Amino acid sequence: MKIISHKSKRFFASILVLLFAITVITVNPISVTAATSSSAGTSKVTLAKGTKYATDLYIIESGKPGPVVLIVGGVHGNETAGYTAAAKVTQWKVDKGTLLVLPKANKLAVDKKVRYLSSMGDLNRDFPQSSKESADNTLSRAIWAAVKKYDVDWLMDMHEGYDYYKSTSNSSVGQSLIYYPYKTKSTASTIVNTLNKEISTYYKKFTLLQYPVKGSLARAAGQYLGVHSFIFETCDNPSLSIRVNYQLKAAKTLLHKLDMM
């Protein structure tokens, strides 16, 4: 009897050691990740820091070389799907390159749910309109400086229109992707085609357009910095969750095409 109890004590001791080892390995995955790729992870910097326009830029590093993609929401504070989707993108991870997210570009306008602040004017007309011009004000200058500082390769700016572009009664660009320059076209059409596959009603489909408006972030980045840029516009008629899903699907299609997801 004594021998058996001695043996079972040893057996339980080894089980305890094994359980301890499993706990250390499974409960502490962060230190394992940190050891293999020290620069991977998400950090945050503040643009226009110390001013009333201060807004957070999220930096999601894969720890591996690759494209730098900037996703922007809230340039217009009343375009809910844009900043709601961009906020969700701050939780994403990428397999290579860097994903930058500026979810509330015009935070004051987002907080007030207005297109822009009357004191500042339309942020999407405040970016350089010639190679010699600088951005118009504190906020646009801070955003423009970040696009240059992080050497952005791709820029997606999330917006919304009040009607479907394909319904001809007005000039709204809802459900469209407006790209610049031409080198962006192939990826832009992949995004539009991917989204249109799940839309059966013709006038609700996305349209591929060129030339974001002058003074817009996308136009300036494309024209003066050579960034592959586009404005992605949902139509604000369907429910918020449908619109946010369109925005997220467009962003995911871009990152898949760049092998970052």
Ligand SMILES: [Zn+2]
């Ligand atoms: Zn807009």
